[in-house]
Amino acid sequence: xxxxxxxxxxxxxxxxxxxxxxxxxxxxxxxxxxxxxxxxxxxxxxxxxxxxxxxxxxxxxxxxxxxxxxxxxxxxxxxxxxxxxxxxxxxxxxxxxxxxxxxxxxxxxxxxxxxxxxxxxxxxxxxxxxxxxxxxxxxxxxxxxxxxxxxxxxxxxxxxxxxxxxxxxxx
Amino acid sequence: xxxxxxxxxxxxxxxxxxxxxxxxxxxxxxxxxxxxxxxxxxxxxxxxxxxxxxxxxxxxxxxxxxxxxxxxxxxxxxxxxxxxxxxxxxxxxxxxxxxxxxxxxxxxxxxxxxxxxxxxxxxxxxxxxxxxxxxxxxxxxxxxxxxxxxxxxxxxxxxxxxxxxxxxxxxxxxxxxxxxxxxxxxxxxxxxxxxxxxxxxxxxxxxxxxxxxxxxxxxxxxxxxxxxxxxxxxxxxxxxxxxxxxxxxxxxxxxxxxxxxxxxxxxxxxxxxxxxxxxxxxxxxxxxxxxxxxxxxxxxxxxxxxxxxxxxxxxxxxxxxxxxxxxxxxxxxxxxxxxxxxxxxxxxxxxxxxxxxxxxxxxxxxxxxxxxxxxxxxxxxxxxxxxxxxxx
Numbered sequence: 001x002x003x004x005x006x007x008x009x010x011x012x013x014x015x016x017x018x019x020x021x022x023x024x025x026x027x028x029x030x031x032x033x034x035x036x037x038x039x040x041x042x043x044x045x046x047x048x049x050x051x052x053x054x055x056x057x058x059x060x061x062x063x064x065x066x067x068x069x070x071x072x073x074x075x076x077x078x079x080x081x082x083x084x085x086x087x088x089x090x091x092x093x094x095x096x097x098x099x100x101x102x103x104x105x106x107x108x109x110x111x112x113x114x115x116x117x118x119x120x121x122x123x124x125x126x127x128x129x130x131x132x133x134x135x136x137x138x139x140x141x142x143x144x145x146x147x148x149x150x151x152x153x154x155x156x157x158x159x160x161x162x163x164x165x166x167x168x169x170x171x
Numbered sequence: 172x173x174x175x176x177x178x179x180x181x182x183x184x185x186x187x188x189x190x191x192x193x194x195x196x197x198x199x200x201x202x203x204x205x206x207x208x209x210x211x212x213x214x215x216x217x218x219x220x221x222x223x224x225x226x227x228x229x230x231x232x233x234x235x236x237x238x239x240x241x242x243x244x245x246x247x248x249x250x251x252x253x254x255x256x257x258x259x260x261x262x263x264x265x266x267x268x269x270x271x272x273x274x275x276x277x278x279x280x281x282x283x284x285x286x287x288x289x290x291x292x293x294x295x296x297x298x299x300x301x302x303x304x305x306x307x308x309x310x311x312x313x314x315x316x317x318x319x320x321x322x323x324x325x326x327x328x329x330x331x332x333x334x335x336x337x338x339x340x341x342x343x344x345x346x347x348x349x350x351x352x353x354x355x356x357x358x359x360x361x362x363x364x365x366x367x368x369x370x371x372x373x374x375x376x377x378x379x380x381x382x383x384x385x386x387x388x389x390x391x392x393x394x395x396x397x398x399x400x401x402x403x404x405x406x407x408x409x410x411x412x413x414x415x416x417x418x419x420x421x422x423x424x425x426x427x428x429x430x431x432x433x434x435x436x437x438x439x440x441x442x443x444x445x446x447x448x449x450x451x452x453x454x455x456x457x458x459x460x461x462x463x464x465x466x467x468x469x470x471x472x473x474x475x476x477x478x479x480x481x482x483x484x485x486x487x488x489x490x491x492x493x494x495x496x497x498x499x500x501x502x503x504x505x506x507x508x509x510x511x512x513x514x515x516x517x518x519x520x521x522x523x524x525x526x527x528x529x530x531x532x533x534x535x536x537x538x539x540x541x542x543x544x545x546x547x548x549x550x551x552x553x554x555x556x557x558x559x560x561x562x563x
Binding site: 004005008009010011012013014015017023027028030034036038042045046066068070074093094095096097098099100101102103104110113114115124125126127128129130141158159160 | 184185186187188189190191192193198201202205231291292293295296299303304305306307309310311312313315316319320321323324327351352370371372373374375385386417419421422423424425527
């Protein structure tokens with residue numbers, strides 16, 4: 001039918017149409033505050049971070065260790081409560097050099113988000129975090145990295161207690 | 172399966188634009204009305220209504236399905252909204268199919284609408300809530316991250332270059348130049364234009380990405396016995412499939428979308444397709460980013476792993492190629508009002524299989540096509556297979 005329709009509905013507006021008041025629109029801001037419970041497994045994970053340790057969790061039945069921890073194994077549906085301390089060292093699975101913020105503002109120095117496969121887990125079982133202490137042209141997939149922690153007194157039980165991951169070797 | 176056979180009998184769509192003057196409800200009405208008119212039906216003929224729309228956060232309207240219902244022709248009728256993120260538009264294939272195949276309704280109106288422009292200043296910020304609030308959101312992630320991370324892993328795993336991937340953006344934006352509803356059709360765009368565009372989150376650059384868009388698409392589905400009375404050229408639903416992987420997205424192989432393969436196998440089994448590369452004549456895989464078209468062709472088993480770029484380079488996936496991919500122009504060219512973009516792919520198959528796609532028509536009288544979409548936290552695969560042959 002597309003070839004039989006001469007003109008399609010849908011009227012394109014420009015920013016100028018709005019700014020100049022050529023068309024009317026209502027602007028409002030929604031306030032949405034939440035307090036999320038960390039839950040059983042992530043609660044332990046956050047306790048671990050506060051203590052300067054990354055905790056994984058093991059499913060004996062599936063013979064796998066994963067991070068972030070979870071209360072149940074999504075594959076066999078058994079409880080998963082054997083927590084395993086991980087060394088905080090891993091391998092860059094992938095990374096990006098990101099020049100825009102979450103709300104699309106341009107930044108000059110890129111953030112380097114990465115998926116990091118942590119030693120002691122059963123691949124693929126990485127976590128997302130940032131890389132730091134490395135020049136942008138030196139970042140590589142396969143690079144070995146370790147967690148850089150905030151000082152103990154500044155830690156609060158959050159993923160940001162790890163400031164970033166940096167190369168094991170000077171690059 | 173003791174289900175009734177179901178066909179698509181009509182389709183309609185609005186233009187895809189960066190910001191539409193029309194409200195979501197008005198867009199939905201335009202597309203739904205056009206779909207009904209295209210097959211000579213009225214609301215009285217419609218038994219049930221299926222709506223697809225993405226997160227309520229874009230519109231800032233809670234219960235968007237209910238809000239959209241009257242614009243979708245659902246006044247006083249049974250209506251059901253489905254939502255599986257970006258996968259929703261093609262999920263409407265199985266959703267609408269079920270409604271008619273089950274015997275509950277003879278004629279079903281299926282409507283997908285998205286208005287992303289309402290979110291200020293940019294819809295991207297609405298996506299931050301897809302990330303885990305405790306383990307990821309404090310890092311201030313941006314939607315581009317997951318695509319950039321996946322694209323880089325895909326490139327590294329198979330030794331694929333940015334230039335290989337940019338070919339997809341060029342093909343789709345050129346195809347879209349022939350689509351009357353397209354937002355970013357560019358007949359003369361080149362690979363250099365893509366490679367020289369602004370770097371957003373390397374390896375993702377501006378022209379690797381589909382735009383924020385507003386728009387609506389609707390189709391009419393009818394059960395066997397009714398479909399043939401509505402039109403002498405019904406396009407049959409031959410197979411549907413869907414699958415979700417874990418939301419622990421960092422615990423997955425980012426180079427290969429296994430959930431797309433599982434959805435595809437479900438649909439191929441239902442359609443009796445044994446050799447997809449020979450039996451699928453047109454493909455409309457989800458292409459919100461150029462590498463995703465390649466990634467998805469591999470997940471759909473239409474290309475070997477890591478080899479989809481070669482098909483593109485050889486022209487196999489061109490509109491005149493042996494297996495046209497995104498002849499519509501896809502999300503990269505037509506635009507990406509999320510669920511509407513997915514259903515646009517199903518509508519494109521309908522038009523192509525009826526030989527009604529005008530300047531976009533693929534040659535050779537195709538008999539079967541596949542639409543696929545993907546979404547949520549990179550975990551959803553949805554597939555709809557349409558064909559000119561009534562299923563056995």
